[in-house]
Amino acid sequence: MAHALDTRRQQKERFLRAMHALQATSDRTLQVASPLLEHPRGLGLLTGPHLHQLAQQSQGLCVELDHVGHLLRFQQDRLLRRIPTPGGVRGLHCSVDGMLYLTFEEAPCIQILDLSGHSLHSLPCSLPGTGAFVSEDVTVTGSGLVLVSSLVHRAVYAFYHPSKASQGEWAKILTFESPRGLGVDALGRFLVADYVSGLVHSFSLGSSLKAIGLTTVPGLCGPRYVSNGPDGGFVVSEECGDVQLFGHAHQPLGSLGSRLEHPFGNPAGVCTDAQGNIIVVDEQRKEVTLFPRAGPPVRVVSKGLQRPTGVACASHGRLLVADNGDNCVKIFKYQM
Structure with missing residues (x-):
């Protein structure tokens, strides 16, 4: 020691x-050069x-x-805590107030925990007439509105309270061919990765939970996870492909792999921290890499993962990684 x-x-x-x-x-x-450069011939013997x-x-x-x-x-491989998730996690989201929202491989519910792993609440995923359903991913707005995607029902649902006495229920927002990853951009627009169609959809919600301003970004190859990106844009991972970047007006900005010559195996979960660093889970390489606004990538988790999928940022420089090979969510400290 x-x-x-x-x-x-x-x-x-x-x-x-x-x-x-x-x-x-x-x-x-600089002290030597400054007075000399004021002279017409101040470059001396310096040439082009x-x-x-x-x-x-x-x-x-x-x-x-x-x-x-x-x-x-940054720091690497500093594991703080493991939160057991028997059966495996499909999607995870960390809210601004530090609550962890999880969807599961088999359980038809949204589990809400604190970052110590204590269960706070559970939202059953069930529809009148059709029964329980398993959610693919989950996202939460700053006001606490919960949205989930369902591959089986080909839809995105929002959990709301129709009256003060209501326990809450799910309302269908929109239908898509194969909705998977969900996110919310800096302007509060919802993002949906439509896997088979190769699309990312963007929309806002009105006061009556009606979708408004629906736009679609085409040309993606198996989009899996989507997240807000730097400067009001968004990032989306492609199955066994790359991580594509888009600006605030949904204009393509290229990919992380091609811009930085970074070889991905199978990029999965993506998120962007408060400093604008993009963080990507590579399911095949079993690592988590941070892509700063400038400079080369930094591996923040290089070992200890079995089958990482989802990722989310939390306060105080913490990173949450869903490791389905180990049936837990692992919390790392990646900032000093």
């Missing part, structure tokens, strides 16, 4: 010395090739320093 602490202290000292050396050298060069090389090297150094900054802010 003492040896590990001593090694860590030495590493911190080396890092600080390197940063101070860069800063001191940069300051000295020198300046081109300097620009390239400084750009590379800036990228590397950004990456160092990311590595300083």
